[in-house]
Amino acid sequence: MIELYTHPMSPCAQKVRILLAEKNLQWTSHHVDLAQKENLKPEYLKLNPLGVVPTLVHNGKPVIESSIICEYLDDSYPEHSLTPEDPYLRSKMRFWLKHIDVKLHPSCGALQWPIVMRPAMLQKSPEEQQRLLDMVPEKPRRERQKRLVKMGLEAPDVIDAVRTYRKTILDMEEALKQHEWVVGDEFSLADVCLAPYFQTIYQFGWQDIYQDCPHVAVWFQKCMDRTSYQQAVTSDFSPETLTDLRAKGEPAWEVVSRYLKEMK
Numbered sequence: 001m002i003e004l005y006t007h008p009m010s011p012c013a014q015k016v017r018i019l020l021a022e023k024n025l026q027w028t029s030h031h032v033d034l035a036q037k038e039n040l041k042p043e044y045l046k047l048n049p050l051g052v053v054p055t056l057v058h059n060g061k062p063v064i065e066s067s068i069i070c071e072y073l074d075d076s077y078p079e080h081s082l083t084p085e086d087p088y089l090r091s092k093m094r095f096w097l098k099h100i101d102v103k104l105h106p107s108c109g110a111l112q113w114p115i116v117m118r119p120a121m122l123q124k125s126p127e128e129q130q131r132l133l134d135m136v137p138e139k140p141r142r143e144r145q146k147r148l149v150k151m152g153l154e155a156p157d158v159i160d161a162v163r164t165y166r167k168t169i170l171d172m173e174e175a176l177k178q179h180e181w182v183v184g185d186e187f188s189l190a191d192v193c194l195a196p197y198f199q200t201i202y203q204f205g206w207q208d209i210y211q212d213c214p215h216v217a218v219w220f221q222k223c224m225d226r227t228s229y230q231q232a233v234t235s236d237f238s239p240e241t242l243t244d245l246r247a248k249g250e251p252a253w254e255v256v257s258r259y260l261k262e263m264k
């Protein structure tokens, strides 16, 4: 009844997996091999014309875009709702989801690509790189990926991404000074959808980006302590995977911290 096309390292897919675990729903997993570009194959593009994970297939019907999938699941399985009842809090939750879709998610991609995807791309011939990148359906994502493959951490997208992450963290710190979770005293879809972007920070060992924001640090620890997070995210990061990602993140931190200093 519930199928999810997913990849373990995808923050967007992690959101949906956290929510499925929060709601204790059974689902079938279809692994999409992003390194092999299975997401751009014609049969996958029929399900998700944007060529990205996740895709939910519910009762045979595809639903795409992670925030929309989360709201769809919360509407379809309203028991243990993660959408605030109060319309004002609901509007704040949707503001966070929009911020993530428009700003934080592309920023996360700009930080992940030079470190994880670029080295694999550079193993391929320039013609093959060009062919694969030209297949990306959306122009802004296609152009961004081309810049990130060409320039790595020196691409202008990376400094913008660091600024967006930092601004998000400062805004969250202010919100979390006032209540336990991001939009109030109840855990909501805003927390579900923000937490995976802190997994990216954690996996690269960049927690110093929020060292002056104690409320954010406590919030992320509480997210990680939830059974849903352990089932949906932590279980996919073996000690070897984490060691490998930390090793990749460490040299990149020099660049990230330089950009952070330039902001001051």
Ligand SMILES: N[C@@H](CCC(=O)N[C@@H](CS)C(=O)NCC(=O)O)C(=O)O
Binding pocket: 009, 010, 011, 012, 013, 034, 039, 051, 052, 053, 054, 064, 065, 066, 067, 101, 105
């Ligand atoms: N707005 C989309 C973004 C999805 C997205 O960018 N997914 C990434 C993984 S986190 C992906 O599939 N990337 C494949 C690629 O860019 O080739 C959503 O929220 O679902």
